[in-house]
Amino acid sequence: EDQVTQSPEALRLQEGESSSLNCSYTVSGLRGLFWYRQDPGKGPEFLFTLYSAGEEKEKERLKATLTKKESFLHITAPKPEDSATYLCAVPNYGGATNKLIFGTGTLLAVQP
């Protein structure tokens, strides 16, 4: 069964203190790994899709990387506005559509 595990569950950083979030996955055949940001009471906001090991994508202070077993979301010099829950998900293909299997997320708090 496809599984996604994220760590840590929660992370508190000082503004400017860089760190990384981890997403490890077990899937029968990876066809993409998605990162989303979720603010309290809101829907997941798409950040990145990674398709193959070695791939990297960047957006502002965020960089996502992918290996054969895990993905990292690196946050460089974070700001308080980066505070959110970061979700990792992999697609599971069944029939004509796919469904996303989500991890439990990492709750990031960046203090000024």
Next chain:
Amino acid sequence: EPEVTQTPSHQVTQMGQEVILRCVPISNHLYFYWYRQILGQKVEFLVSFYNNEISEKSEIFDDQFSVERPDGSNFTLKIRSTKLEDSAMYFCASSEERDGARNTIYFGEGSWLTVV
């Protein structure tokens, strides 16, 4: 930027009542989904819909749930007789393709359902 829109943003309903949650997916998307998130828990898949029929559904999506695309723009989730455990945030989502570079699934802001 195109977005998935959902209504209502919050609904409180009595146990046993019917609820319809409405969604307008992104206009050129062909694949539609409902997910839900119970407070403090994972986002979990409910149902996917393509070519005017359900493609896949989870164990949660029992006979009390139904989906419909009544016209070219709306996509609805109906819960026939709500239970306390149906209280959750319900997310509508859509994607342009199933596979490949345009398979990103975009989510709406959610409809928070409280069953009392």
